[in-house]
Amino acid sequence: MNFPDLNKQFYHLVAPDIPNDWEVEELLEPYLDQSDEVCQEVFKCIPAIWPISSSLCCDFLRIMPETLKILPLSQLSTWVGEILDRYELDGLRAAQRLMRNVESGYMNRSNAGLVLLGEVEGRLLTFIRGVAGRDLFIAPGNAVFTDTETIFLPPELAVFSASADNVLLYKLILAFQWAYIANGSFTLPDPVTQEPLVDSESSLWLNTFFASFSQPLFARDCYFFLETVRAARFLEQELPGLMRAWAKLPCFVLPGVEDKNISPQAAFLSDLQLRFLNGSLLEASREEPLPLLKDYWHRLLGEGVNGMDTVAAVKAICAAHAPHEAEGEEYEGITPLLFQGEIRLSAVEAVHRQRFLRQGEELVHSLALHLASLPKEQLEQLLRSEEEKENGATGLESDVTMIMDSEFAGTAAEPQAPLLITINNEEVRLGEEVAEQVRQFHDEFGHLPGRFLSSAVGRAGKGLAPDAHPGPEQGEELQAPICYDEWDHRRKGFRKNWCMVTIKELPDLRSGFIRQTLGKYHGVVNRLRHQFEMMRTSDRFARRQRDGDDIDLDALVESLADGRAGLPSSDRLFIKLLRDERDIAVVFLIDMSNSTAGWVGNAIKESLVLMTEALEVLGDRYAIYGFSGMRRTRCELFRIKEFGEPYGERVRERIGAISPMEYTRMGPAIRHATSLLAKTDARVRLLITLSDGKPEDYDDYKGEYAIEDTRHALLEAKMAGIHPFCITIDHQAHDYMDHLYGPVNYIFVNDVRKLPMRMPEIYRVLTT
Amino acid sequence: MDGANIPLDEHRIVEKPYYLAQGSEVEIACAAYRSGLPLLLKGPTGCGKTRFMQYLAWKLDRPLITVSCHDDLSTSDLVGRYLIRAGEAVWMDGPLTLAVRAGAICYLDEVVEARKDTTVVIHPLADDRRELPIEKRGELLIAPPEFMLAVSYNPGYQSVLKDLKPSTRQRFVALSFNYPELEQEVDIVCQEGGLERDLALSLVKLAVMTRNLKDSGLPEGASTRLLIQAGKLIGDGVDIQTACRVAVVEPLSDDPEMLAAVEDMVGSIF
Numbered sequence A: 001m002n003f004p005d006l007n008k009q010f011y012h013l014v015a016p017d018i019p020n021d022w023e024v025e026e027l028l029e030p031y032l033d034q035s036d037e038v039c040q041e042v043f044k045c046i047p048a049i050w051p052i053s054s055s056l057c058c059d060f061l062r063i064m065p066e067t068l069k070i071l072p073l074s075q076l077s078t079w080v081g082e083i084l085d086r087y088e089l090d091g092l093r094a095a096q097r098l099m100r101n102v103e104s105g106y107m108n109r110s111n112a113g114l115v116l117l118g119e120v121e122g123r124l125l126t127f128i129r130g131v132a133g134r135d136l137f138i139a140p141g142n143a144v145f146t147d148t149e150t151i152f153l154p155p156e157l158a159v160f161s162a163s164a165d166n167v168l169l170y171k172l173i174l175a176f177q178w179a180y181i182a183n184g185s186f187t188l189p190d191p192v193t194q195e196p197l198v199d200s201e202s203s204l205w206l207n208t209f210f211a212s213f214s215q216p217l218f219a220r221d222c223y224f225f226l227e228t229v230r231a232a233r234f235l236e237q238e239l240p241g242l243m244r245a246w247a248k249l250p251c252f253v254l255p256g257v258e259d260k261n262i263s264p265q266a267a268f269l270s271d272l273q274l275r276f277l278n279g280s281l282l283e284a285s286r287e288e289p290l291p292l293l294k295d296y297w298h299r300l301l302g303e304g305v306n307g308m309d310t311v312a313a314v315k316a317i318c319a320a321h322a323p324h325e326a327e328g329e330e331y332e333g334i335t336p337l338l339f340q341g342e343i344r345l346s347a348v349e350a351v352h353r354q355r356f357l358r359q360g361e362e363l364v365h366s367l368a369l370h371l372a373s374l375p376k377e378q379l380e381q382l383l384r385s386e387e388e389k390e391n392g393a394t395g396l397e398s399d400v401t402m403i404m405d406s407e408f409a410g411t412a413a414e415p416q417a418p419l420l421i422t423i424n425n426e427e428v429r430l431g432e433e434v435a436e437q438v439r440q441f442h443d444e445f446g447h448l449p450g451r452f453l454s455s456a457v458g459r460a461g462k463g464l465a466p467d468a469h470p471g472p473e474q475g476e477e478l479q480a481p482i483c484y485d486e487w488d489h490r491r492k493g494f495r496k497n498w499c500m501v502t503i504k505e506l507p508d509l510r511s512g513f514i515r516q517t518l519g520k521y522h523g524v525v526n527r528l529r530h531q532f533e534m535m536r537t538s539d540r541f542a543r544r545q546r547d548g549d550d551i552d553l554d555a556l557v558e559s560l561a562d563g564r565a566g567l568p569s570s571d572r573l574f575i576k577l578l579r580d581e582r583d584i585a586v587v588f589l590i591d592m593s594n595s596t597a598g599w600v601g602n603a604i605k606e607s608l609v610l611m612t613e614a615l616e617v618l619g620d621r622y623a624i625y626g627f628s629g630m631r632r633t634r635c636e637l638f639r640i641k642e643f644g645e646p647y648g649e650r651v652r653e654r655i656g657a658i659s660p661m662e663y664t665r666m667g668p669a670i671r672h673a674t675s676l677l678a679k680t681d682a683r684v685r686l687l688i689t690l691s692d693g694k695p696e697d698y699d700d701y702k703g704e705y706a707i708e709d710t711r712h713a714l715l716e717a718k719m720a721g722i723h724p725f726c727i728t729i730d731h732q733a734h735d736y737m738d739h740l741y742g743p744v745n746y747i748f749v750n751d752v753r754k755l756p757m758r759m760p761e762i763y764r765v766l767t768t
Numbered sequence B: 001m002d003g004a005n006i007p008l009d010e011h012r013i014v015e016k017p018y019y020l021a022q023g024s025e026v027e028i029a030c031a032a033y034r035s036g037l038p039l040l041l042k043g044p045t046g047c048g049k050t051r052f053m054q055y056l057a058w059k060l061d062r063p064l065i066t067v068s069c070h071d072d073l074s075t076s077d078l079v080g081r082y083l084i085r086a087g088e089a090v091w092m093d094g095p096l097t098l099a100v101r102a103g104a105i106c107y108l109d110e111v112v113e114a115r116k117d118t119t120v121v122i123h124p125l126a127d128d129r130r131e132l133p134i135e136k137r138g139e140l141l142i143a144p145p146e147f148m149l150a151v152s153y154n155p156g157y158q159s160v161l162k163d164l165k166p167s168t169r170q171r172f173v174a175l176s177f178n179y180p181e182l183e184q185e186v187d188i189v190c191q192e193g194g195l196e197r198d199l200a201l202s203l204v205k206l207a208v209m210t211r212n213l214k215d216s217g218l219p220e221g222a223s224t225r226l227l228i229q230a231g232k233l234i235g236d237g238v239d240i241q242t243a244c245r246v247a248v249v250e251p252l253s254d255d256p257e258m259l260a261a262v263e264d265m266v267g268s269i270f
């Protein structure tokens, strides 16, 4: 290619940026000798890299001519993909390094026992959830650490030459991170107040503890190391097999202490690390070397130690290793062990804060709803005292006192929910569910901030003022809006014609979604078809028929015997092969609220594709509707497939067009589906909701109110002879699901990637 | 005829079965027996429902007649029919009739599997009438006080086509079974599987881990029964890992990812 062409093409690709002429010239020069094919392939990557980092892209262009001597052109795009992934995770430097090491970093590793997290994630996730008994998450990260909800792991491991060993290392990392969580290593409470956080919303006590030393970093590393030894001890008891397998692993490469001039503190810790890895730490310490920790080791091996013991040990170490002014050497930190990872208190705090905010918000909502249902005089009294507070000098927050059930009942064995709270001396009696919520909040966070009460009172005071709110035009309306009642649990009555449901058509959207999904799940689809075909032909022999394919010997003998016994003998003497009519009609209600954006939404769509494939084979009648909306005046149902509509290109396109929209007002959607099902004459009528969380709308359709309305809508469905069932994709099981559906009528799928495979399976079990 | 004295020796449980009570279920069942009320046992598979019935039968000193229900079970299979013997028509009592006559305990296992028209024959027996009409013989059997009816089913999430009708459910005193508490389950696995305590504890820990996977795609985790079976294999010399694989891991699921994860748990525990 000639220079002007290359130059023009390049500027076109990076527009609207206009890089320096001379720089571009330098970059493009080597390409003058390259074949057209190479130029085209390399240039194709520019639009992917440039917008992310122009300097990475320049680097890329610079090294490409050399790199292509090693890297086959066909692998170029995969390789670029990995470099960009690395950039996202670890930044420019790491990406450049990976790019330069094409030989060792990319080409040679296929045979080096490399394990990619993506390949084993599902298995690891199931493993750690089973082990931990709680819903932990796994995510790739640039360092190993945990925020107590998610464990971050290296995106790939190639420490050992056998892949099985690298998988083991993943499990070991997981186990240690879980041990820290289970032992409460990061959430050690303040010894005085017994709260893990110094003030409930911000800083962990451990931060304060480390900061109290002249060398906080050293104190932190000592603490973390000792907690790691404690974790190892814990794991020896909980997962002895894993710990034994660990001991058998080829020798661990230690981060290496080449620097001879390290501070005495670092030398001390490195030595401990080394001995810990050799397994000689605990053994040797039985005899002598560490008088400082003698007692600690002794107890660790015996009855065990807790976090406070570690705190004491850290104090002792730091006192003994106080820096000598004369030497002037600062502790510079040591490299943590690979499975140990890093201690990131800020991440733990962030998770804590998030939970606090989320649960606080839910609590305020429930409280506001509860307060709004109080007698008018009482609410007004509350509002008045709240106002006085704001103007007066008695402090900004409401005074809250909780009066616990136990103070009446006297049994303190069970955790008790408060019966009453007093807000500014005004007694408020709580409903059972709010009380439980208050208790859980109090248990987790140690107190109930008065300002929650203030805002709850404020919100209750504003009342429930629903208003019309026109939303963005999405899809074409198919018929006039239909009105449905809504259940108001506070009044134990319906709000008449409260919600307006419009049925809409999804906007046309041609996409390759269905084709891709069918390709991706090719094998699964075939297996499903086969499975569902078997269900369809559930032939059954009906005995004792008047006519049929064969003689029913049992019936014949019985009839003869009856005859002898002087009874009228039966003429039902045949066996008939009956094809069991599967007389089932099902409506799928698909949550299209904005929380389903991304992964969840995709999984839902994929599940629908597999489900429809299976249902087509089965021949059950089915309809699919998506629901979303904003406020009671605009509840929207998107028709994806109605009863009787053939499954064709249109339906497929509509499934592909499902996309996250607004809120989740479940009640009206369920009521409409109920009315659709009630019109069918099927013997079994099913309503399957696919959702990712709580019913919730923009207005006051939240918390208890929303749950109670949804529950009532489900009860109405049950009374109409319909079986409601819910498939929920959520981080964790919520108690309200039992309340909504009854314990066996819903299922959690906590790993969204599994949903497409699980859904047809769930349907199969439900209907056989 | 005074039924309560018909000997049903083969149905008598002579030796005290090993049963570790999980709560007050034994007392409640005895009280129900004294008041002539039928029992409904619910719980996941392999958690001791059958064993409980054996224990109860032994304690009450009544014969135990168990019928495993399936969808081809007809009313005559339960009540009885005429047979021809040597040219003569002879009436044969079905297991239910037999139990009523003999004042035995009749236990219908997995009652939801039976067809709905079959389940209704137990209705008059299961309420305060306590009677069993045998249409073919024009006979109405009144159950003696010694007779007891018990049914069981597994309420884990299941087909909407198979549920007990409210009119059936609401005749029973219901006892809910679940896997025993950790310590108790260890005792049971020790006793029944013939294992050392440490090993039994590890097995139970494994089971608890699998039961944590309810929301991860394993509706029912490993049951006590599976642990006992693993224990028996180990006792017979099968090595622990293999015993766990064939007796605990493989029976749980066919999903390769799930199997790998549960194998990982086995490897981590033992």
Ligand SMILES: Nc1ncnc2c1ncn2[C@@H]1O[C@H](COP(=O)(O)OP(=O)(O)OP(=O)(O)O)[C@@H](O)[C@H]1O
Pocket: B018, B019, B020, B021, B022, B043, B044, B045, B046, B047, B048, B049, B050, B051, B052, B154, B180, B188, B192, B224, B225, B228
């Ligand atoms: N509480 C218990 N005491 C003694 N043994 C028990 C107890 N619970 C379970 N077992 C043991 O577990 C095994 C399985 O229990 P059992 O056969 O009674 O289960 P089940 O509830 O009837 O299961 P299924 O619903 O599958 O029939 C028994 O053989 C017994 O050894």
Ligand SMILES: [Mg+2]
Pocket: B049, B050, B051, B109
């Ligand atoms: Mg049984």
